[in-house]
Amino acid sequence: MSGGLESLYPFLYSSPGDPSAADRVLTEVASSTRAKVAEIDRLRLRVAGEQAEEIAACARAMTAAFAAGGRLFSFGNGGSSTDAQAVAAWFMTPDRSGTGLPAVALTADVAVLTALSNDVSFEVVFARQLAASGRPGDIAFGLSTSGGSANVLAGLAAARRIGMITVGLAGGDGGRMAEPGTVDHLFVMPSSSVHRIQEAQTTVYQVLGELVRDALRAS
Template sequence: MSTLDGTPAEGTRGLYPFLDEYEQRTPDIAEAETEARRSAVEKTGEIVRLRRRMGEESAAELAACAGRMAARFASGGRLFSFGNGGSSTDAQEVATAFLHPHRGPALPALSLTDDVAVVTALSNDVGFEVVFSRQLAALGRPGDIAVGLSTSGGSANVVRAFEEAARRDMLTVGLAGGGGGRLTELFELGVLAHLFVVPSSSVHRIQEAQTTLYHVLWELTRHALGPAPIPRMHDPG
């Protein structure tokens, strides 16, 4: 991957630092392939170990969170997900997993980054830190679920969204990385009901582990709901 001026992208260098060495001399193809294979195996081992650790340390909390989410869905609650950048993509996948599952009943879910017009209007007219909280203020209600993702745990708009969700008696579920950042503070204050922190400094490993976490939450929530159909939501009009 290169930037517009043709120089290698910093992100690529971070993923494959050994490539710099090959830029300085004529590469030996076999040696390059061996090093690429070694790097891939190393990264695969890292995420497998990280996922296993999260499973061992968070199993009880995941089950408890899924049980509470199931209870909210069973009572007509809806799920709202949000995040920035790569976490925005994950937020969209969270909503898709619940709303369009490959098996089982569909559950009402919406990613707050889906509506570009709303996100850009709020960013331009008010400020980017309110793009999620303003939507929750308009759409959220007691009994709903707010799921926010942040690799650093420090995204101001994610923090503001959780504060708004807590004021509206929504079930708040956070996914973070590293030390948890500001989301750890919200959890300690009781603003966040559940917080899952991936203990890694690598954004790539954090997001890979978070993908596993929210899919496990979907599986456990579906299991907790059982075969009973989800009640139809009342038309707010």
Template sequence: MSIESLYPFLHTGTARKEALLADVARSTAEKVAEIGRLRREVLAAYDEQLVACATAMAERFDRGGRLLAFGNGGSSTDAAGIVALCSDPGPGRRPLPAIALTADVATLSALANDVGFEVVFARPIAAAGRPEDIALGLSTSGGSANVLRGLATAHERGLLTVGLAGYSGGAMAEAAGRGEIDHLFVMPSASVHRIQEAQTTTYHVLWELVQRALADP
């Protein structure tokens, strides 16, 4: 199969290609500006809470706690991302114990098949979660039933609960109002792409603040 058959719009004449490249450049600039605005908005809304959350997380790590991260789809890759960041932080940084619940495919698929997908995070937390641990749940919509159930189970067992959501927070905002999520950070956007980009920035900031808190004597 030729490149031309895969991307015919790149082979429709010089004028068309120039217009296409101009559209790509404009769209890219708009998206960069959009995520920049969203990141500044999140920082303005949560600057003090980010510090408070990171301080609480550092206290749990100092007590021997672990980070249990979970989410669905793209959020599961973000959960894996923050676990990798904790486990292999690079020179001069303290490695931190962290587990991505979606990495255990055997347990996840068994629970989904035998019980129901809504319990795939709650059951492992109920089985292995300890009061000194941290549960971090990610959902772009804020309404993922299995993420909410995982956070509720973590709260019941005394874990520190942290949530990252999008839009207006959805059901995760309601759970935070009931005290089931200790720290909730909402990315106020209707774009899943921008939400996930802002969530990535948020957990990197939390990780950086945790590292600083742990480094202070």
């Protein structure tokens, strides 16, 4: 374990007996932090510059869906599972007007996830839930840093068959999620770093939430 950490943060393991090592470590940490902050700032600005029109179009589609009584279903794996729950909470939590929007994270029910994984297959854990609960006009919101998660893609495919609006967040080049006909509204974070991808995805879904709420208040 320490070998792995040393390869990531070599400055923490250099010259352990040197009294000035602590100062060098703090300098390295500060420099590393500044570099990471600058990197995510560049990525967010790039996403905003290249995908602003699609974000606005997606927000309009989601606004119309919520206004017509639609619900949002979010899903993903690992860190994206946590983000899926954050997406649901972001839309569901009442804003300053006291209004929340109907949203459910398909990753939250451990009993359903383990039952489907054990009795059928892990690939269908989202598709089967959407088949049971989704309706035409609802929103399927899938997150994958690679764009290639099989169960997320299966969930998006099931949602499209139902007639749901599909929104996908991916990283890199978008992976299989970027293939034509896979998702209605796709947002790709062009980075190879999982950390930066997830940070930028957070910004995208928070902006979508703000735009949707603003539009609903104005209607």
